[in-house]
Amino acid sequence: MNAPGPHPPVAGDDIVASLRGVTKTFGDAVALDDVSLDIHRSELVVLLGLSGSGKSTLLRCVNGLNPVTSGGIVVNGVRVDGASARQLRTLRRDVGFVFQHFNLVGRLSCLENVLVGGLGRLTIPRYGALTYPKAMRRQALDHLDRVGLADFAERRADTLSGGQQQRVAIARTLMQQPSIVLADEPVASLDPENAGIVMDLLFRVCIEEKLTVVCTLHQVDLALGWAHRLVGLRNGVKVMDRPAVGISRDEVMDIYQRVDPETSDASARSL
Ligand SMILES: Nc1ncnc2c1ncn2[C@@H]1O[C@H](COP(=O)(O)OP(=O)(O)OP(=O)(O)O)[C@@H](O)[C@H]1O
Known part of the structure; x- marks a missing residue:
């Protein structure tokens, strides 16, 4: 596998997703606290932060879940x-989601799992790969080939390793033809x-396709190697938002410092 990419320049300056003063509470728990964030077209943004800092909640807010x-x-x-159910359905067709646990249908073949991405x-x-238009089957096979799994097209998805299953899930996301990809700790259940x-x-194909990506990740080195921008959350507060170029590992690790809950708000906001 090649080394991570060289932070290619962001293709467009236009903003495709914009959060303004977003707060999300679950009962008494504040998962996101007044978060504002702009995501630019073709930008690859990695969200970092301790477990429970609000990363998944932010992704789920972006597609209305x-x-x-x-x-x-x-x-x-x-x-x-405030979007209607219909507007949300339309929006979600254009927003792919890569899950930690792949969310494949285990009893279906890899090809059919990829085809599901085109259902929208x-x-x-x-029902069954053969009921899809031939052009879509060819497209799905191309996507499987792209993730190195063309030979697995007819295999049941639940016979694949975790890494292979996530590659099928990436092919399914490509089949959806989204403009934005949200990825929630896509490799958390895989070995290093x-x-x-x-x-x-995932990052390579998204960059090649000029997709906009927001990805939560615990692997700081991967984030530093690939991301255009790093956004850090702590206790639901945005505590860092910087281009990845020029930032040191130590500065990133700062996000992971635990803070005294009594003072966390003040110290976090002052960063
Ligand atoms: N459906 C829910 N009901 C109640 N509380 C929730 C719910 N979803 C998230 N929370 C709470 O919101 C906070 C943020 O959770 P979230 O899952 O967004 O964090 P995270 O940074 O993604 O964590 P991890 O890295 O472990 O996935 C946590 O305190 C969590 O317990």
């Missing part, structure tokens, strides 16, 4: 908070070697 408590989110021109473009449901391979693959 978590309604915000206050504040506003606009994605591809659509106001997510069809008007009637399909496979984590590196899968992350390199």
